[in-house]
Amino acid sequence: MTATVEEIQERAHTPLVMPRLPRVAPAIVGGIALALALLLVVLGMGVVGSAVVGVIAYLVALPLWSLFIEGRRGATDRMMTGLIWATFFVAVVPLVSLLWRVVSKGAGRIDGTFLSYSFFKTQIDQPVGIYHAIIGTLLITLGAAVISVPVGVMAAIYLVEYGKKNKLAKAITFLVDVMTGIPSIVAGLFAFALFTLLFGPAYVSGIGGSVALSLLMIPIVVRATEEMLMLVPDDLREASYALGTPKWKTIVRIVLPTALGGILTGITLAISRVIGETAPLLLIASATDRTNMNLFDGAMTTLPVLIYGQNVRGDAPAEAIAWGAAFILIIIVVVLNLLARIVGKIFAPKKG
Amino acid sequence: MAKSIDVSDVNIYYGDFLAVQGVNMTIRAGAVTAFIGPSGCGKSTFLRSLNRMHEVIPGARVEGKIVVDGQDLYDAGVDPVAVRRQVGMVFQRPNPFPTMSIYDNVLAGLKLNAGKLKKSEADAVVEKSLRGANLWNEVKDRLNKPGMGLSGGQQQRLCIARAIAVEPQVLLMDEPCSALDPISTSAIEDLIHELKDEFTIVIVTHNMQQAARVSDDTGFFNLKATGEPGHLVEFNPTKKMFANPDDPATEAYISGRFG
Amino acid sequence: MTARTADIEDQPAAWASVRGGIGDRIFSGAALAAGLTILAALAGVFIFLLAKGATGFSKPAEVYGPHAESFLGYVFPLLVGTFTVSIIALVIAVPLAFGIALVISHYAPKWLSTPVAFVIDLLAAVPSVVYGLWGAFYLAKKLVPMHEWLHDTFGSWPVLGALFGEPNAAGKSWLTVGIVLAIMILPIITAITREVFSRTPRLNEEAALALGATRWEMIRMTVFPYSRSGMVSAVMLGLGRALGETMAVAMVLSVGFGLSWNIIATSSPTSIAANIALKYAERSADLLSVLVATGLVLFLLTFLVNFTARWIIGRSERRMAR
Numbered sequence: 014m015t016a017t018v019e020e021i022q023e024r025a026h027t028p029l030v031m032p033r034l035p036r037v038a039p040a041i042v043g044g045i046a047l048a049l050a051l052l053l054v055v056l057g058m059g060v061v062g063s064a065v066v067g068v069i070a071y072l073v074a075l076p077l078w079s080l081f082i083e084g085r086r087g088a089t090d091r092m093m094t095g096l097i098w099a100t101f102f103v104a105v106v107p108l109v110s111l112l113w114r115v116v117s118k119g120a121g122r123i124d125g126t127f128l129s130y131s132f133f134k135t136q137i138d139q140p141v142g143i144y145h146a147i148i149g150t151l152l153i154t155l156g157a158a159v160i161s162v163p164v165g166v167m168a169a170i171y172l173v174e175y176g177k178k179n180k181l182a183k184a185i186t187f188l189v190d191v192m193t194g195i196p197s198i199v200a201g202l203f204a205f206a207l208f209t210l211l212f213g214p215a216y217v218s219g220i221g222g223s224v225a226l227s228l229l230m231i232p233i234v235v236r237a238t239e240e241m242l243m244l245v246p247d248d249l250r251e252a253s254y255a256l257g258t259p260k261w262k263t264i265v266r267i268v269l270p271t272a273l274g275g276i277l278t279g280i281t282l283a284i285s286r287v288i289g290e291t292a293p294l295l296l297i298a299s300a301t302d303r304t305n306m307n308l309f310d311g312a313m314t315t316l317p318v319l320i321y322g323q324n325v326r327g328d329a330p331a332e333a334i335a336w337g338a339a340f341i342l343i344i345i346v347v348v349l350n351l352l353a354r355i356v357g358k359i360f361a362p363k364k365g
Numbered sequence: 366m367a368k369s370i371d372v373s374d375v376n377i378y379y380g381d382f383l384a385v386q387g388v389n390m391t392i393r394a395g396a397v398t399a400f401i402g403p404s405g406c407g408k409s410t411f412l413r414s415l416n417r418m419h420e421v422i423p424g425a426r427v428e429g430k431i432v433v434d435g436q437d438l439y440d441a442g443v444d445p446v447a448v449r450r451q452v453g454m455v456f457q458r459p460n461p462f463p464t465m466s467i468y469d470n471v472l473a474g475l476k477l478n479a480g481k482l483k484k485s486e487a488d489a490v491v492e493k494s495l496r497g498a499n500l501w502n503e504v505k506d507r508l509n510k511p512g513m514g515l516s517g518g519q520q521q522r523l524c525i526a527r528a529i530a531v532e533p534q535v536l537l538m539d540e541p542c543s544a545l546d547p548i549s550t551s552a553i554e555d556l557i558h559e560l561k562d563e564f565t566i567v568i569v570t571h572n573m574q575q576a577a578r579v580s581d582d583t584g585f586f587n588l589k590a591t592g593e594p595g596h597l598v599e600f601n602p603t604k605k606m607f608a609n610p611d612d613p614a615t616e617a618y619i620s621g622r623f624g
Numbered sequence: 625m626t627a628r629t630a631d632i633e634d635q636p637a638a639w640a641s642v643r644g645g646i647g648d649r650i651f652s653g654a655a656l657a658a659g660l661t662i663l664a665a666l667a668g669v670f671i672f673l674l675a676k677g678a679t680g681f682s683k684p685a686e687v688y689g690p691h692a693e694s695f696l697g698y699v700f701p702l703l704v705g706t707f708t709v710s711i712i713a714l715v716i717a718v719p720l721a722f723g724i725a726l727v728i729s730h731y732a733p734k735w736l737s738t739p740v741a742f743v744i745d746l747l748a749a750v751p752s753v754v755y756g757l758w759g760a761f762y763l764a765k766k767l768v769p770m771h772e773w774l775h776d777t778f779g780s781w782p783v784l785g786a787l788f789g790e791p792n793a794a795g796k797s798w799l800t801v802g803i804v805l806a807i808m809i810l811p812i813i814t815a816i817t818r819e820v821f822s823r824t825p826r827l828n829e830e831a832a833l834a835l836g837a838t839r840w841e842m843i844r845m846t847v848f849p850y851s852r853s854g855m856v857s858a859v860m861l862g863l864g865r866a867l868g869e870t871m872a873v874a875m876v877l878s879v880g881f882g883l884s885w886n887i888i889a890t891s892s893p894t895s896i897a898a899n900i901a902l903k904y905a906e907r908s909a910d911l912l913s914v915l916v917a918t919g920l921v922l923f924l925l926t927f928l929v930n931f932t933a934r935w936i937i938g939r940s941e942r943r944m945a946r
Contacts, residue, residue, distance in 0.1 A: 017489070021482065021490055022479075026532070027451075027836070028447065029434075029436045029438070029448065029451060030447075083444075086446075086477070086478070086838055087838070089841075090838035090839060090840045094839070097726050097731055098723075098727060098731065100723025100727070104724055104810060105743060107747075108750075110758075111754070114761075114762055164658045164661055164662070165658075167658035167659075168655070168659045168661070168662050170655045171655035171656050174655070175656065176659065182659070184663070185663060187938070189662060190930075190934045191930045191931050193930075194861065194929070194930030194933075195669070196867070196897055196923070198868065198919065198922070199919055202673060202676075202915075203668065203669045203672055205676075205916075206675060206916060207668070207672050210675060214912075228669070231665070259645055260651075261650075265651075288751070289750075290752075291753045291901075292871060292897065292901050295901055317751055320753045320757060321756070324760060335757055335761075339753075339754045342751060346749050346751065347746075350745075416834065418833065421830070423733060423734060446837070447836065448836075449833060449836040449837075450836030451836075453835070454834040456830065460825075460827040460828055460830075462832075462845065464850065473845065474837075477837055478836070527835070528835070531836070
């Protein structure tokens, strides 16, 4: 039966006062779900299983209650709210688990020897440490930064200051974005191919690793610098030109310092991204038990490569070393991330 | 069915900041009421409290009573979502949903609550609403085209059609013509004259002449002083307001001495 | 409208000191060179991979090992492995990422959005080798009961049952790898999606609310339609990341060459990237060329995926700007 328009509009009317769940309804259902989960734990189901049951109970019970009292639309809204919030908590679980694992299994392995000895034993029962990997990480990352920071910053300067609207600049910007997706192993293969074609098939060196890592760092540096430079208002540049300053001096003396905070943040974030890379270094920097101070000659171990190597060995002492090294690595990465945020705040143009 | 609105002792806050203070008024059913006053004195803020849109802003709240058809909108048992179905709103800038056709735009509000509509039923609603908004003849051959393809004035009438499709009791209009050219403005003013038979209309406008042309009652809002909250200075039938206002501040505003 | 820098440079002699002195020429030349270096590097990746790997496509049959006789036979299981773990990762990560993006953009109060975003950024900061460690030494063992449950419950179903054949006793299966990868690609999908969600015009959102829509209805009516292409690109970027991930796969998966639908199998073909990491140490020049050749395939694949994703974002940005 086809309804008249008036009938449809009547049907669609919601009264102002409809039955509603009490405001504390989510808390009530949450409390019951929690109690259920605790009961299950007491009865012997594992903590994880009980928690899952509790969450599902909440996600089902509240919308169901709402369906009876508030109707379809209210129930759907409550269910989606619950599900959406649940996704966040699901994501937090592995993060907490992972960090907890690293800290609990790794912190115990750290001691003075761990940090100051390498794998290279001069005596049979000498304790081993990850000193060589720490040095390797620092040197190779430094090499990568030395290559990628000038290239990245200058390229961004080209894109923003010189190439404003031309096709080349647009192509470069677009391709830089695409470059952020290069798999790290491909960057490693590139360095491997480049250096072995130039220097022979047995070539290994730290600098090869730096080249591979710089391929991964450059897009991040370019992007961050580009965005920072674009934020600098044109009025600033024009004021400088009006005083007769040449363009390059304007960029170096005025634009760059203004954008400095953001650029340094971008560089720090790029470093923290590549410091944890393993695959490219496996291919071209290989690994060694000794501490190697020379970027240009011979294999060099980094922390991630060491962790991987210990995973391959697989026995209990190796696992302990791996967790210890992972702990150090995570600390470095977290410190770098925090540093990036602090640097950004310090150098942000003062609002007075 | 148009309804009247009784407003008692309404205070409107943004967080701790009191924006509008002590409003009392009765908005007549089936009439057009206009709110006028200088910028920033709280007209739009007050308008948005009538359909509980104000509280969408985090930290914003409303105190006092706003009674429609015997029911206080701010009662504890009232769902803001239900209020907004009864009290429709047209915004300052036309905002048809960009990914929907004209047809779907009109039905957007109705579809939320009317369940499954047969094609013929939906067609009937769309036609009635577009006719009600004086837009039917202009778009009846291109109902499937995107809503954004219309001119500014047509888009605003589309938004009005969308709002009246759900048959609200009250229709709020927040400076509906300020983004439009004079011809579209006059088309909408004519439309308001026709709509008031069916709906109670409350319109905020910056344009005093528009208020004089269009409304039956007028409320004049003003700030008490700089930094003070806004308040309702005077509320009277439009003819009286513009010929012989009670309050000297109203007189000053209307004769253009400030604002 | 402020005058463009170019206009000033076109002025006559009074501004001569602005136009290139030698300093400007050197500096702008260096900047241009840097820009071209990037293009060269990208081209260089392709060229050098081709140079080293070209022979890898056509080696004698023994090089491709005991399980294949040609390049195609060698790389096909690796492609299956690569795509399977990536798709498992996407299936898990995409709904989670969209949900979290909504939390940050629409559900959390302002003061809570920043910490929530920070937590997700922490997930991005963890190096892949640490994920691999966690997956190999912890998660795999923890998931063994789940593997068994999946096999017991669904193994005998028609069609679906093929996915859940004999379970891996150590939990080192495609499924576990997919779960680890899902956590790793979650941040990038979330970051792009929440950007796009936040850009939904407030006016459209208010129009939906004023019609009496609930919050979820408002999101369905305005946020999702507006953000469609952003969501697609985000998923593609996540796919690109998953395709190229090496260490998590190399460390967690039990490698074997039997191709089957079973995602909880005792051994499964690995991904292209992980295969390179596992085999590079066998320094036979022939095998190395083959590995480089597979790397070339991976490069082209991820390049295509990323190119398309960025192009979609660019196209919608151009459309919005009109």
